[in-house]
Amino acid sequence: MSKPKQQKTNWMKVRKFLNDIHLWGGLISGIVVLIVCLTGTIYVYNTEIRTLAQPKYFKVKADGEKLNPDELLAKVKPEIKGKIVGIKIPFADNATTSVLFTKKEKEEGKESKGNKGEPSKEKEGNNATASPKAEKEANKSEKSNEEVAKGNEVKSEGKPSKEKKAPAGPAGGRGPRANQFAVNPYTGEAIGDPSDEKTKTAEFMQKMFGLHRWLLLNEIEEPIIDGVENRKLGSWITGTATLLFLLGVITGMVIWFPNKIRSWKNGLKIRWTANWKRVNHDLHNTLGFYSCIILFLMAVTGPFWSFDWYRAGWQKTWGTYKSPDAPKEEKKPLQSVLPLDGKQPLSIEETILAVNKILPYDGDISINFPKDSLGTLSISKNRVGFFAPSAGDKLTLDQYTGEAIEKDIFREKPFNERASASIKALHIGDIYGPFSKLLYFISCLIATSLPVTGVMIWLNKMKKKPKAAK
Template sequence: MKNVLKKISSQLHLWLGISSGLVVFIVALTGCILVFEEELEPVINRSFHIVAVPENSSRLSLDSLTHLVQAQFPKNKLSRIIVEKEENRSILFGFKQGKKEKELLTAAMNPYTGQLIGSRAEHDTFFEVVLRLHRYLCMGDTGKVITGISCICFLVIMITGLVLWWPNRKNQKQRFTIKWDASPKRLNWDLHAVFGFYVLPFVFLIALTGLVWSYKWVNNLIYLAFDGKPQQKREAPAQLSLMGKSATHYQEILSETHKLLPNPGKVTFTTLDADSLSITIAKTDDAAAISNVVSFLYFSKTDGSLVSTRLYKDETPGFKARRVVFPIHTGSLWGLPTKIIAFIASFIAASLPVTGIIIWLGRKKKGKKKTKKALTKSDRIKPEILVKKSVI
């Protein structure tokens, strides 16, 4: 029974690995890069995000900055504002660009001088391209299907790999240690099997949580498990009165947000372009034990008054479970330590298809040599058989 299980696992591991290897390599490698997106983005595009903080100088009001930036882009509709917690960060204004919702033009403003630092199409930024490659292979819905199937294949590959790796009394040491001074063939096997074993729990969690973005039913399963019902659609409360719509109260809203939610964290304004909805404020809680803790406040577009609140502490278990999926997937759950683990695990995961293909090609070459040797041997035997036959 054990031998049958290993034989089935071997075939599944091999052919699923060959069929999904390239996709797994791309997704894992891009995942490595995305782990540190939050840290790398201000470094790569420093002039866009970082500003000099003048001595004894106060920031301009958010309303003033909004008027200044809208004057620069009169044909575009403002859809979001991002205010980072750090004093030396620029204020980011997102404008709708094109017909698609996700096509945003982001403008960076210096909050101390009111100067436009620059603008960029989010669709073309480095990390946005990497993200599309990671989720869809830059192929839209078709790529989403391919990455989803490959993710399931990779989960099966890890399970079958564990079955094949499982040690016996004779090879226990070999299964847990890498022989660095071994032949290239043996070293490659160790890198595949031993490293694969050590990162398996982390990579399995990363791949499993990745299914949430590939399949809606997996997302709903989280809510069903914790809330007993599928995810409920949530949106900002309706904007009942549109009188005074031309006025802006963004600074007043920002000040009220900091009063109600005094914790440090990024503040994001959205639904600014939806006349029928209140302004949605999302503020992260960087002081929380885990990342991705967000509370929501809703303000009136008319006078900036608070309409309603949706605090994280009052959310359903299903919502909280769903919020923790992203930090588990990206490794940001407990900050830098878990990010480093996720980076290493993803990097090794990207190497597994490469080392696996090398193992397969080596065995294939060995099989050809054995066949050739057997044929050569049979050619040598044939004359002797003929002689025997003639004597008889």
């Protein structure tokens, strides 16, 4: 009869140990977690908020038939001050078509000096200002499929660099990031580049990103700690707090697990009729349980942008790690075959038909034009819909025949490569489009409340201890 008692005692010791980790980890990281989760809640809908602030660049009235894309490009070409490198054709009837272009070097230099904004990226094929240095650092390990498909979508977080990155180059690589010039696909009206218009909303979202990522330490010029960049310091603080939060999620699940099966029912509901202390306790435990999977995903991916060792560790676990010191493999550039009969390159409309034949599903298509007569067409296509995955498929086509020289189909990749390429999507919530965004938004709200309800539980217990001592 003593054995079960001994087992129970051991479990109670383990439970108390985990409870202490959960408590002190939460108390140490509480304020930072509160800030990170609150800003993260707002930032889940970064793309949508920015679009609402500049609707004319992204939405049009669906009226009649859309113009032929080749005719559309010819019509708007005189309005674009720069080199046209591609076109983005959305599937939605009420969305603007975007012409991808790179500005002249002199203009880019001026913008880099005067613009201190911090661009953003998510499935936001529409936001854009200059490409941020911070975004480049964050994405070094990621090269995810959705990035190229969304072209210029990440341009508002971090200090812009003089060198713009992006869409794909003629052979499927990534060249300088292009700006997007919005065009009405029905009338051919040149609407403009949204990055040329500064809005209070964009400024606010940039602050939210800076607060979420670096606690706004990136805006302090003088180093707080000698030898450590303030941006890096802020990243370390938020990364450490996120690791403690991750530990809290894991230990919280073990602590929540009831000793008896009949107690499960109580752990899955909030007793609103009880006193406020009990309601607060249930809010912390029950809401934490319902959101634990998404909170785990957010917390386990967050430190990827804070610690090199953490990112490298996960990549080694997945088998996708590439040492920065390792010699780069020199790939022979993909080329189109020059036709002997003098055949002209495919038109945009013919290219779209070729893409839809290879990838027969509804989606947004980005076409990056070849640089020369031997260059290839670099294509990205992203599915659309409420449950549409953020990762897209990529093709490299012969510019004369439309034949696929190279295919990069996301679903056909091994699981470890898909997981490695989806880190950002898993962290920000657009892994499955609007559906997962909604789940992440709700879970982020819950995560914001956990430090508050947790501290209140601790304070209530502290008040009871003196009474028990008396």
